[in-house]
Amino acid sequence: MNIPIGAKIYLGFIGVSSILTLYIFSQTKYTFSFWTLLFWCILAIITESLGVELPNGAQVSVSFAISMASIVTGGPLVGAISSGTSFIFRIIKSYDGKYLHLLNTPVYKTFFNTGQGIIITGLSGLAYIFAGGKIGHFSILPTLVIVPVYILLNSVLLAKMISLLFGDNLVSILKNTITGVLTSAIAVSVLGIILAIAYIGYGPMAVLLFFAPLLLARYSFKLYIDMKSVYLQTIEALSKSLDAKDTYTSGHSSRVKDYSLRLAHFMKLTDKQIQNIEKAALLHDIGKIGIDDSILRKPSGLTNDEYNEIKMHPVIGADILENINFLKEISKIIRHHHERYDGRGYPNGLKGDEISIEAAILAIADVYDAMTSNRPYRNSLDTQTALDEIRVNSGTQFNPQVTNAFLEMVGYTERRLE
Numbered sequence: 001m002n003i004p005i006g007a008k009i010y011l012g013f014i015g016v017s018s019i020l021t022l023y024i025f026s027q028t029k030y031t032f033s034f035w036t037l038l039f040w041c042i043l044a045i046i047t048e049s050l051g052v053e054l055p056n057g058a059q060v061s062v063s064f065a066i067s068m069a070s071i072v073t074g075g076p077l078v079g080a081i082s083s084g085t086s087f088i089f090r091i092i093k094s095y096d097g098k099y100l101h102l103l104n105t106p107v108y109k110t111f112f113n114t115g116q117g118i119i120i121t122g123l124s125g126l127a128y129i130f131a132g133g134k135i136g137h138f139s140i141l142p143t144l145v146i147v148p149v150y151i152l153l154n155s156v157l158l159a160k161m162i163s164l165l166f167g168d169n170l171v172s173i174l175k176n177t178i179t180g181v182l183t184s185a186i187a188v189s190v191l192g193i194i195l196a197i198a199y200i201g202y203g204p205m206a207v208l209l210f211f212a213p214l215l216l217a218r219y220s221f222k223l224y225i226d227m228k229s230v231y232l233q234t235i236e237a238l239s240k241s242l243d244a245k246d247t248y249t250s251g252h253s254s255r256v257k258d259y260s261l262r263l264a265h266f267m268k269l270t271d272k273q274i275q276n277i278e279k280a281a282l283l284h285d286i287g288k289i290g291i292d293d294s295i296l297r298k299p300s301g302l303t304n305d306e307y308n309e310i311k312m313h314p315v316i317g318a319d320i321l322e323n324i325n326f327l328k329e330i331s332k333i334i335r336h337h338h339e340r341y342d343g344r345g346y347p348n349g350l351k352g353d354e355i356s357i358e359a360a361i362l363a364i365a366d367v368y369d370a371m372t373s374n375r376p377y378r379n380s381l382d383t384q385t386a387l388d389e390i391r392v393n394s395g396t397q398f399n400p401q402v403t404n405a406f407l408e409m410v411g412y413t414e415r416r417l418e
Contacts, residue, residue, distance in 0.1 A: 003108055007164040011112060014157070018084070018115035021122040025077040030135055032074045039204050040070035040078055043211070044086035050215070064185055067121045068146050068192030069207070073199045075135040076125025083117035112161055120153040138197050147189045151181060172268050231326050239282040252369055257281035259365035263402070266409045269357070277358050280333040284362055287317025287334070311346045314338050337362040342396045360399035364390060364406050367397075387412045 003011075047063040063086060071079040087110060091101045102110060127149040129135075133142030159174040191213055198206035239253045260281040264274045288296060291313055295306045302310065318335035321327040336350060336359040343351030355363075371386040381389070387407060394403035 004164060007108075007161065010161060010164050011108060011115075014112055014115035014119070018118040021080055021119050022077070025075075025080060025122055025125075028077070030075040030077065032078050032135075036074045037078050037081060039207075040066060040074060040082040041085045043207070044070070044082040045089045048086035048090040049092060062188050062191070064150065065188045065192035065195060067124070067150065068143065068189060069195035069199060071121065071125040071128055071146060072133065072138060072143055072196040073136060076122045076129070079125045080118045080122035083121035084114045087113040087117050116154070116157050116161075120150055120157065123153060124150040136200060138193075138200050140193075143193060143196065144189075147185065151178065151185050155181065169268060176271060235279055235282050235327075238286055252373065253282050253285060255369045255373075256284065256362070256365045259368060260361050263361050263365065263406055263409060264358075267357075267361070267402070267405050273358055276330050276333060277361060279327065280330040280337070280358065280362055281365065283317065283321065283327070283330065284334050284337050284366060285313060285317070286320060287313035287315065289320075290316040311338070315347050332356065333358045333362060337366060339363070340397045341399050345397075355399065357399070357402065360402045364398055364402055368406075 044063055044066045047066050048061050050061065063083070066086075067079055067083050070082050074082075088102060091099055094100050124146045127145050128142050131142035131145040133139055133145075155174055155177040159170055159177050162168060162173050163170040191210075194210050194213070195207050198210045257278055260277050261274065264277045269277070288310075291309060295302065295309060298306070314335050314337060318331040321331040321334060333356060335347065336355055339345035339348065339350040339355045339359065341352060341355065341360075343349050368386055368390060371381045371389060372383060374380045387410065390398060390403060391407060391412070394400045
């Protein structure tokens with residue numbers, strides 16, 4: 001990956017800041033034993049190695065509990081070192097089954113994660129001390145202060161890096177990052193408190209006993225991610241079954257998904273909306289399973305009766321999905337992806353804001369791919385002509401806000417008359 005100059009400067013800042021963090025804490029009066037440091041380093045490496053990689057490449061672990069416990073029992077320096085060490089020596093099984101480690105992970109990722117871990121854990125430890133916490137003595141309020149400081153620092157540093165790498169809006173990334181980690185961080189912090197109390201009261205062996213809930217939490221989350229993966233694979237299989245039925249539009253759903261996701265990200269929709277759009281795009285024509293093959297594959301224009309039958313596919317698709325729990329949310333998107341902004345669409349004649357933004361996005365992606373793909377009764381349109389057609393139909397067929405975003409996203413320039 002070509003790292004932007006701004007991201008390189010930011011990486012330099014992270015590196016210098018992490019070194020300063022370690023140096024400053026090494027000069028304080030807080031002392032610890034080598035065995036305490038080694039103990040928390042080993043547990044940090046284990047928990048970080050048991051992190052779960054998501055389909056988008058992000059990774060989630062329960063290592064925050066170890067960071068909390070190491071701060072309370074060993075101090076900011078122990079927490080910072082163990083956190084940084086965990087990113088250097090972790091070995092993670094990726095989403096595609098490969099093992100990721102120091103030698104096959106991009107250097108900038110390891111560098112950033114290590115530096116970030118040192119900074120946020122060290123400063124969280126400092127906040128613990130400022131709140132009245134004493135190393136090796138558990139106090140509930142100072143310990144709880146660690147949670148918001150850790151979440152905020154982690155979210156800010158990570159959001160800034162993502163923004164510099166990909167050019168996305170910093171505020172939007174920060175909001176999504178905080179909301180994404182808040183619940184899990186609070187839940188894991190309870191385990192961190194338990195580990196700290198166990199270490200202070202009964203020693204390292206007690207920590208190993210209470211380490212089991214951490215592994216259980218990780219296992220439960222892994223099952224959840226695997227279940228979501230199975231759901232998506234099921235959706236893709238259904239989409240491919242439609243391709244097999246209607247060979248003239250093979251690959252259409254996959255392309256519509258790509259256009260829809262690009263537009264949804266461009267319009268900065270929520271993660272939930274984006275996930276629903278992805279599923280709806282793959283299954284938007286699933287209702288054609290209930291349409292006669294002779295109509296779907298007809299090489300010439302359709303009669304009125306045949307067209308009316310084709311117009312039933314959004315209803316058929318929505319009715320099918322309404323009875324599947326994990327697909328209920330997208331049934332309305334599929335039902336309404338042929339509605340028009342002026343109210344002349346089908347099946348319900350909705351207009352304006354009665355049509356969800358998700359359905360409006362899907363409508364443009366669907367029509368654009370249909371126009372730029374060959375069909376048995378016509379050749380494809382060139383990109384400029386297709387975009388001109390979408391612009392002309394803004395406010396009638398298409399939602400103007402979504403149209404403007406789509407045209408801006410693809411870099412549309414209106415054709416000039418000679």
